Amino acid sequence: MNHDLAPASTLGVLATLRRGVQVSPQLVEGAVLTVVLAVVAAVGRVLVPIAVQQTIDTGILGAAGPDVARVATLAALAALGLVVGAACSAWVNVRLFRSSEAGLLALRTRAFRHVHDLSVLTQGSERRGSLVSRVTSDVDTISLFVQWGGIMLLVSVLQIAVATTLMALWSWQLTLLVWVAFVPLVLVLQPLQKRVNARYGVVRERYGAMLGAVSESVVGAETIRAYGAAARTQGRIDAAVGGLRRAMVRAQNLVSSVFASGVLVANLVLAVVVVAGTYLGVAGHVSAGRLVAFLFLVQLFTGPVQMATEVLNELQNATAGWRRVLGVVEAPVTVPDPGERGHASPRGPAHVELTGVDFSYPGGPPVLHGIDLVVPAGSSVAVVGATGSGKTTIARLVARFVDPVAGRVLLDGVDLRDVRDGDLRRRVVLVPQEGFLFDGTVGENIAYGVRSVAEGGSAPAAARAAVDALDLAAWVDELPAGLATPVGQRGEQLSAGERQLVALARAYLADADLLVLDEATSAVDPATEVRIARALASLARGRTTLTIAHRLSTAEAADQVVVVEAGRVVEHGRHDELVVRDGVYAAMHRAWVAQTR
Ligand SMILES: Nc1ncnc2c1ncn2[C@@H]1O[C@H](COP(=O)(O)OP(=O)(O)OP(=O)(O)O)[C@@H](O)[C@H]1O
Numbered sequence: 224m225n226h227d228l229a230p231a232s233t234l235g236v237l238a239t240l241r242r243g244v245q246v247s248p249q250l251v252e253g254a255v256l257t258v259v260l261a262v263v264a265a266v267g268r269v270l271v272p273i274a275v276q277q278t279i280d281t282g283i284l285g286a287a288g289p290d291v292a293r294v295a296t297l298a299a300l301a302a303l304g305l306v307v308g309a310a311c312s313a314w315v316n317v318r319l320f321r322s323s324e325a326g327l328l329a330l331r332t333r334a335f336r337h338v339h340d341l342s343v344l345t346q347g348s349e350r351r352g353s354l355v356s357r358v359t360s361d362v363d364t365i366s367l368f369v370q371w372g373g374i375m376l377l378v379s380v381l382q383i384a385v386a387t388t389l390m391a392l393w394s395w396q397l398t399l400l401v402w403v404a405f406v407p408l409v410l411v412l413q414p415l416q417k418r419v420n421a422r423y424g425v426v427r428e429r430y431g432a433m434l435g436a437v438s439e440s441v442v443g444a445e446t447i448r449a450y451g452a453a454a455r456t457q458g459r460i461d462a463a464v465g466g467l468r469r470a471m472v473r474a475q476n477l478v479s480s481v482f483a484s485g486v487l488v489a490n491l492v493l494a495v496v497v498v499a500g501t502y503l504g505v506a507g508h509v510s511a512g513r514l515v516a517f518l519f520l521v522q523l524f525t526g527p528v529q530m531a532t533e534v535l536n537e538l539q540n541a542t543a544g545w546r547r548v549l550g551v552v553e554a555p556v557t558v559p560d561p562g563e564r565g566h567a568s569p570r571g572p573a574h575v576e577l578t579g580v581d582f583s584y585p586g587g588p589p590v591l592h593g594i595d596l597v598v599p600a601g602s603s604v605a606v607v608g609a610t611g612s613g614k615t616t617i618a619r620l621v622a623r624f625v626d627p628v629a630g631r632v633l634l635d636g637v638d639l640r641d642v643r644d645g646d647l648r649r650r651v652v653l654v655p656q657e658g659f660l661f662d663g664t665v666g667e668n669i670a671y672g673v674r675s676v677a678e679g680g681s682a683p684a685a686a687r688a689a690v691d692a693l694d695l696a697a698w699v700d701e702l703p704a705g706l707a708t709p710v711g712q713r714g715e716q717l718s719a720g721e722r723q724l725v726a727l728a729r730a731y732l733a734d735a736d737l738l739v740l741d742e743a744t745s746a747v748d749p750a751t752e753v754r755i756a757r758a759l760a761s762l763a764r765g766r767t768t769l770t771i772a773h774r775l776s777t778a779e780a781a782d783q784v785v786v787v788e789a790g791r792v793v794e795h796g797r798h799d800e801l802v803v804r805d806g807v808y809a810a811m812h813r814a815w816v817a818q819t820r
Pocket residue numbers: 345346347584585587590608609610611612613614615616617656
């Protein structure tokens with residue numbers, strides 16, 4: 224999907240785990256004590272079979288006849304062992320849970336922060352969304368393993384080891400029998416577990432598809448209603464829900480049969496041990512107490528073996544998830560900040576120059592070819608051209624949301640790649656074609672970028688200043704609650720023109736040296752149009768401006784017009800010069816005049 228952006232890392236299982244632990248060292252903090260506690264817990268569990276064996280062989284069948292006091296002592300010891308073991312295993316759970324939560328917190332934070340670094344660049348919002356969901360669901364897979372699987376694996380392996388040791392001390396023949404009976408079970412379970420996982424993979428996929436279908440229908444409700452597509456949409460949701468149900472049933476069916484056959488084999492082994500043990504007992508090789516104790520041990524052994532095979536598969540899922548998250552965390556930032564090594568860029572009139580700039584989006588065809596463009600300090604340049612000709616891309620390059628593939632973008636003679644990011648963001652502000660409004664009030668949205676407000680300053684005061692400076696007071700007073708009017712999610716309670724006004728006021732407060740304006744394409748009523756034009760004029764005063772102009776009136780007012788066609792500059796000059804030159808711009812102008820008359 225977005226392999227060009229953040230390919231999954233290609234490390235092996237062990238290397239992935241090692242790398243994962245490097246990224247989240249909290250995962251293994253205090254691991255030594257945890258393992259010691261787990262050993263105590265496993266030994267505590269084995270005390271019961273030992274007590275059973277001792278009770279039978281020395282307490283009941285002892286040479287001196289039944290010894291009730293000894294039986295009572297053994298029972299008390301076994302009980303104590305169980306309590307201590309249980310306490311230790313509870314403690315192990317708590318410790319593992321703590322360390323894994325701390326580790327995952329670190330991983331999540333790091334991954335999301337990195338997604339944010341990546342997302343300022345070329346990523347469209349869907350890609351960003353899929354990155355976020357990738358990180359979310361993959362971290363969940365990892366968390367399933369490090370919390371549940373990790374505990375189980377540790378406890379299981381220890382229990383298998385302790386039980387096997389004890390069994391081997393009592394009867395190597397029976398121990399061999401148990402192992403031989405279990406090897407085939409493990410061999411059969413392994414591929415079955417893989418199929419279970421594959422079916423759960425389908426379940427997850429369908430779940431995602433269902434969420435997608437549902438959320439699209441909610442977000443696109445207006446379009447769906449407008450085109451009378453409700454039935455069709457409902458059909459798609461029904462299909463997605465049905466698909467999810469079928470996948471779940473298929474997965475559950477397999478799980479049930481795998482589980483049932485595991486239980487069956489475990490009990491068969493128990494039966495074989497009883498028969499073989501009795502035979503060995505009759506032959507004098509195994510005492511009655513050891514035989515009975517063995518039955519307990521077999522159970523301490525079979526449970527963990529099944530558990531361990533399941534966990535091993537869980538481990539594979541977790542490593543796959545880990546690889547993908549590491550791929551995100553380690554994806555290089557495409558617009559790296561030179562930091563301290565970079566040039567400081569002091570405030571003042573900004574001079575911008577593009578020389579021989581080529582650009583293509585990752586994995587896409589070339590979009591810009593050899594762009595040369597100069598915006599002298601304090602002047603205004605308008606870029607015009609057909610839709611898709613590359614105007615917004617030029618704006619993104621100038622604001623360094625992306626870096627050119629060839630050529631350079633210079634701010635006061637310094638390549639943008641060498642300018643410290645903090646300075647760059649203070650000096651250059653891009654007002655995007657569709658500015659994003661956050662759920663809140665008009666005032667809060669205007670004051671969004673203001674540092675002093677972010678640090679607790681007064682939003683209304685800052686917003687009011689911007690409104691007055693851009694001559695928008697009349698508009699604000701018409702709003703139902705003035706600056707306190709809520710804008711709704713993404714500003715949907717405002718009209719398109721009002722959203723533009725908010726975006727302009729926001730840009731005013733950013734107080735940049737270079738303003739990069741990507742004019743909105745949406746048409747607005749004449750009154751708002753006038754307001755926007757006036758606000759733009761005040762906003763541009765005293766600054767260098769590069770405007771992506773969709774209205775030729777903007778181009779007309781600019782000092783210089785640059786005409787772009789299919790990613791190339793085909794004409795540049797003053798508006799009136801271009802109009803009489805009878806080229807691309809003159810044709811655009813004639814069409815515009817004819818339309819506005
Ligand atoms: N994020 C992106 N990823 C890949 N390709 C992109 C991306 N954004 C734009 N493009 C492609 O780059 C080309 C130029 O797009 P751009 O947005 O710069 O055009 P534009 O001149 O601003 O158009 P409009 O007037 O419609 O805003 C188009 O062919 C577009 O498909």
